Amino acid sequence: MSQKITTFLMFQNGDAEEAMTFYQSLFEDAKVVSLARFEPGEPGPEGKVKHAVFTLAGQEYMCIDSPVRHGFTFTPSISLYVDCASEEEIDRLYAALLEDRTPLMALGSHGFSTKFGWVNDRFGVSWQLNLP
Template sequence: MSVTAAQKVTTFLMFEGAAEEAMTFYTSLFDDAEVVAVERYGPDEPGPEGSVRHAIFAIAGQQLMCIDSHVHHQFGFTPAISLYVQCENEAEIDRLYAALVEKGEPLMPLGSYGFSAKFGWVNDRFGVSWQLTLPA
């Protein structure tokens, strides 16, 4: 009998030099968030020494991965894929939206759009898209 690990889908964010800054920012926004593991590039490796080769962090029990790509790419993040956060109260959605939109770009300002009590969509300073909702 063969034992294999259960398949798991994990969000993977590729940055070009901002992985640690983004991960630190994201984990600072949520009470139940933490950096789980960080592997860094060492000397004589392809990425800049000390940058993130691979990291795992958790927000609200959901693990995400991130890296600093040492290769420049002609693409970045797109709002077609976003992190969707169901907030517990109005204070939380207001706080998260304000933090994420700072140096970012609002896609849908906080408001009532008919499908939730309050909703906002933003591309943060790193280009990652977030949808924040307050259930009715």
């Protein structure tokens, strides 16, 4: 079996399913591959995401709602980088992901690409959007 690396997103506020659904609404080629929920008596909030696998644009991701509170969360040091196919796509994704947030880098020409923007979405996940 060949080795595979998958991005793993750990949500601490019970937002995993909402985030997964939101991300799937942004990309045409997106689907839930598997979804397991916490059952009564298990160490997580009943009905929340115990473990899920989903795809966005052919890339696989995993996520959970952590039953344990940690002293950390997402950071822009790691981000999801999206090369967009059109100006319409980058504008749409930027607006949806930015929703009521302050951008890390405003959408525009920064000298290294035609159009680029960097945002933390409402779940704390960092996205870099690029129009090459």
